Amino acid sequence: MWFVPAPDGVKQQAWHLLAIFVATIVGIVAKPLPMGAVALLGILATALTGTLTVQESLSGFGNNVIWLIVLAFFIARGFIKTGLGTRIAYLFVRAIGGRTLGLGYGMLATDLVLAPAIPGW
Structure with missing residues (x-):
């Protein structure tokens, strides 16, 4: 070409x-x-x-938005490699997941805590 x-x-x-x-x-x-x-x-x-x-x-x-996206993916990679997201989810499920409704609330709480730090796929 x-x-x-x-x-x-x-x-x-x-x-x-x-x-x-x-x-x-x-x-x-x-x-x-x-x-x-x-x-x-x-x-x-x-x-x-x-x-x-x-x-x-x-x-x-020099574009700030690009660096924000890159940083978000670095943080997500860190969550995946360390298993931090999984461990946080287990903490919420253990704390309030005694019943089916509590399990749903635990997963909702996990999403509320982790969603601001992890980019969507």
């Missing part, structure tokens, strides 16, 4: 950026490396080929 001439009305820079984007998506799907490494290689490719400046390539990392 990189060496194919750009269609009419499309700038060469935009065409090269599309080629790098497609290659990055193919790399993420094929998984020759972890997703983060493939994404960083895509960013590096945009800067090294001159398709974008280094400032333009890294501009997405």
Whole structure:
């Protein structure tokens, strides 16, 4: 795609950026490396080929919303690896799960405690 001439009305820079984007998506799907490494290689490719400046390539990392999403997934990964969410659920079920209704309330309380910290799937 990189060496194919750009269609009419499309700038060469935009065409090269599309080629790098497609290659990055193919790399993420094929998984020759972890997703983060493939994404960083895509960013590096945009800067090294001159398709974008280094400032333009890294501009997405200055967005606060992106960092909020990344942080939420790090916290979720921590909950999964440590089993903290499961342990909190067991505490609520043990405390108020003596009957079926208490079990439902225990699960509801668990969701109320854990939902703000864990992103939805």
